[in-house]
Amino acid sequence: MSLIIYDSQIPDLLVELAQEFKLYVPVEKDLASFSGQYIWKEYEKSDRLALLYPLTVASPKEFLLPSKDVLFEYDKEEIKKTKSSPQIIFGLSLVDLLAVERLGKVFETPVTDLNFKERRDKTVLVAVDKLSPPQDIEFDVYLQEIGDGVFASFAGSKLGKKIISKKYFENHKVKTPKIYTKKDSYLSDPDLSQAVAKSKNHPIWEELTKTCFGCGICSYVCPLCYCFDTSFEIDFCNNQQGTECRNWSSCLLKDFAAVNSCNYREELKNRIYNWYFHKFVRMPSEYGFEGCVDCNRCIVYCPAKINYQKVLRTVLNDYKKRTKK
Amino acid sequence: MKNINYIPRKGKIIGKKILAEDIASIEIKLLDKKPFSFIPGQFILVTVLGFGEIPLGISSLPAKKNSFEVTFRAVGLVTEKLFGMSIGEYVGISGPFGNGFPMTHLKNKDLVVVSGGIGLAPIRSLILHIEKKPQFVKSLTLLHGARCEEQLIYREEYSSWSKFTEVNLTVDDCGTDWSGCVGNVTKLYDKVKIKRGSTMIVCGPPKVYKSIIDRYAGKTIAEKDLYFLLERRMDCGVGKCQHCTCGKYYVCLDGPVFSYDKIKYNKEVFS
């Protein structure tokens, strides 16, 4: 026996959930020129859901590490911590769920970032995918599509159990197929990290500067690029008040590693290398996983059409050639 | 290390000294009753509400309870504001962060300290520590350079330091009444005899690194005994924001003090 939900029941479920939580769902962007593009948006009853979306522009990162995140408000010398409100992200793909899991690890190792944690603790994750639910990744509810518009439902938490015990879910005798994907070969290559680590002098970084704008789009859309700037904003009407925010940034921006006297990564090729180094060398050694879940957003949205997989392949192949000798 | 919530502790400026036309030293007292202790070489983030935050090395004696000093040059948004602030005003404090100087390793060593300009600030904390416990090191030699005589910070303390330190100074430009060495800090290398096997700490602009490495690394000074204090942009202090990364290291978590053997092949350190 297994609990299932039909897609016709989902809107009613959402309406109920939206009474208690801020509810975000994937929808197709409605502006004519953006057809075929999916975004996350706060649920309204009129929305046409795009569950099993191919790819959303912004990753689920925006719910946990928003582009502008107010860390605290102040009035003269008194600081007031801002609170986030409970939210449900409904419809995460397995890949995006994995990204959320990793982002959580990053922000609790070795020091727990309480600002991130507060938001994460208030976030309910509902994944929807054709693949089977993962064993080692946290979720609240996992809906696996087992037939056209039919979803087998799994709970991964107390709250998840509560959700799938609602009346929209039915008990049925269905077999849920076990479907897993194999990992893409280059990411699982055991030499990858070493290859990137030893390739600072590879000509490819210089070559990339011919097309890479250094605009940082790859970072903004990446579910696992988490670097940030902090900034203060003073209230114009009352200069005694203001906020401290942390904002999206990108290590590809020119002033990212600059101090007054020196810019430690002034050259674009060094900044590009650092982007790869962070994801494929520093993060594996720090957290035990790459800063990449292979979601492809950086490939799809790079205006210069730079494909990091091709870059990695070149670096990896040349490394293997070098070390063979 | 403790968790971080990005809310700085409230500190009050209880002392302020102008050390040069653009350099000031302020003493800050933390208003909460929680303990604050640090190791020389560690840094804090000083927040000026509305303006921003900057990493500053602590320049006072670690033993002082609940108050400490930082010295800074007014060059940016935050430091310029801080320079204009007065006793009684408030700042935010986060930290201390980083590992500080390798104190156990420095014990009973012939210690040579090389600094340029404002780089003497975090070193002063160590010097004051040694002043309290002169037997901590076998000997202490300071090589310090500044743009001009007026830019030599902590000038009035040199005479008391010289009781336990060989103080060597140089200035790039001098007035008529300067009788000391003229030129940048490399000028002092020929004037000062450095014992083989000494330990060296370097804190100054990156441009002095190369001359130090060429002259001493693996020669008079073993690579593991040569320490650099690195300066980077930092927005968090706990290895998250990514601004201070140097190859595989975070300056905030793994540094800011690094021995040369650890960073020798790290191309991001000296670029």
Added chain:
Amino acid sequence: MKEIKVAIFDLTDCEGCELQFLALREELAAKGKDFQLANWRLLSNGASTGPFDITFIEGSPITDDDVVAVKKARAASKTIVALGSCATFGGLQAALPESRRALNIQKVYGEKYKATSRSPKNISYYIDVDINLPGCPIDKNELERLLAAVTSGKKYKEIKYPVCLECKARNNTCLFLEDGFCLGPITKGGCGAICPTNGLRCYGCFGPVEGANIEAMENVAGKYTDKKYLKDNLELYFKNAEEYKDYITKRK
């Protein structure tokens, strides 16, 4: 708090940037007693000759009188803000090549006519400018941020990321990919990506972002776009910007 004396002058422009002050009228009213609008042509009262704490100059100087006026403003002001892209870069009117301008003058006014106007330049061509606030028009929020900085004694910090950051934060797909051309990746942010959000690509009105890789723009956009079109578009706002001029010199 001491009252801040503000002057707003305009030269050759569309007055669109000045209008952003009106967009801030409620905030300005709330600050009322701290601000004294000492000289603004669009207000009937007050035409002080200075001194001013902060002077906004919109537009580009094109006559000898204009040049005298900006020099006078400089002498009378503690802080000069170049308001908008005309003041910061010379604006759209500066985009026309000089040869073409001469030809147009002949065409319109006849061969014998001797033009008294100068070619439009950025204000910093004539005087020192403390703060550049680009945009065509400027962004209300950026103006507010600048005024908040000025009134609280904080240095105004220029934005150092491209429009793309704001564009992606607003969930937009990439118009560069859709249309084969958009100046967003090399243009300074601060506008909130207002054009791309509404389906119009970026024309670069905020000028080049720090570290703008103009060479990459030529290489990548050049694949889909005709060279002249690309150059005309780059020079629409970038022509007098330092990053662009440096790039042109370097390329030679």
